[in-house]
Amino acid sequence: MTEIPPGEERHLLFNQSVEKGLAVLRAFNAQRRTMHLAEIAEAAGINKSSAQRMVFTFEQLGYIRKHPATRRYQLTPRAMEIGFAYLAANALIDAANPFLAELAKLSAETCNLTEPDGLDMVYVARFVSAQSVPVHMPIGSRIPMYCAASGRAWLSALPEDEARALVQRSDRVAHTAATKTQVDDIMDAVRQARERGYATNQEELYLGDMTLAAPVLGARGRPVAAVHVVAPTSRWTMEEARQRLAPALLQCARAVSSSARLID
Structure with missing residues (x-):
């Protein structure tokens, strides 16, 4: 034959x-x-x-x-x-939910798990705060990697050249006056996220929306998802968020990563 x-x-x-x-x-x-x-x-x-x-x-x-x-x-x-079948079969979501719930309880803010798809991050788990949030993002919502904290957190766990290639391929439009659209500026934010262990986004996607995010790493040390906590500008300054939310966020991301390594 x-x-x-x-x-x-x-x-x-x-x-x-x-x-x-x-x-x-x-x-x-x-x-x-x-x-x-x-x-x-x-x-x-x-x-x-x-x-x-x-x-x-x-x-x-x-x-x-x-x-x-x-x-x-x-x-x-x-x-x-079709979408629910993916959520039901995703072992990472089940493993992450208790840690997301704890982070939401500690922070009193909305906490999310997102996974990469192409040049976007997709919401796959969400614990919503009883307090108001600037934007409703239901499960399945997509946000562009280049200007989202979760996207930058995920990119920060990739090799530099791989992360840059994804940023260059992105349709880098300005969603607000604060949106970084230049590749070098975005990569600076990605490098800062790599150094700190978490990424930030201050009203670059939606006005009033500020987020901190950390990558979730799988068995091979590659990023598989990101955890992020929403810190609305009506309740938080960036400095306050870094001091009070970042430690709990990093602890949550490490716990989810430990579970991810067992699943991956």
């Missing part, structure tokens, strides 16, 4: 129908809660015929429904099955 070259084998095995189907599901978001078929095709980057087949299939499977009055399509609760 003739052996198929590795690159060609990947090409033959790649299923474009699955790719198009996932593109349809991912087309829905906070800005596109409901869409007509043509809008779905445009958002998913596929032609209308392909969109029609995918939408019909997902409608029959119960992942998409059409509103009887507006005739616009929207996701159903069944679409959450």
Whole structure:
């Protein structure tokens, strides 16, 4: 039997129908809660015929429904099955939850676990403070690595050249007047995080939002996630946060890392 070259084998095995189907599901978001078929095709980057087949299939499977009055399509609760399956199967989340809960209790602030995906950090666990927070970030929310404390914490545990390459690939837009967008400035913040053991973000992503984050390391010493605590500027100064929150944050990150090394 003739052996198929590795690159060609990947090409033959790649299923474009699955790719198009996932593109349809991912087309829905906070800005596109409901869409007509043509809008779905445009958002998913596929032609209308392909969109029609995918939408019909997902409608029959119960992942998409059409509103009887507006005739616009929207996701159903069944679409959450895919994301929830990841959360349920993620042993790191189970291991981290007790330590996040303790950090939230000690700090009286919202504490989170995020994992990397491409150039973003994704919220996978969250303990919300009884006090107000500037921004609601539900599980599954994504934030860009380059301007988030959790992203910089994760980058700080990578080799310098690897971290720089990711920052260079990022779409470094200014979300606020405080956002660092120059590669060298961001890498300076990453190096400071490496020296201190934790990273910071002071209103670079959202006004009123200040966070401290530390990396979670796996068995091979590579970062697998980040823990961060929210310190709203209405209640904290950066100096106060460093003095009172950083020690507990670092202790939490070390505890989660110990669990991660057993899982990894």
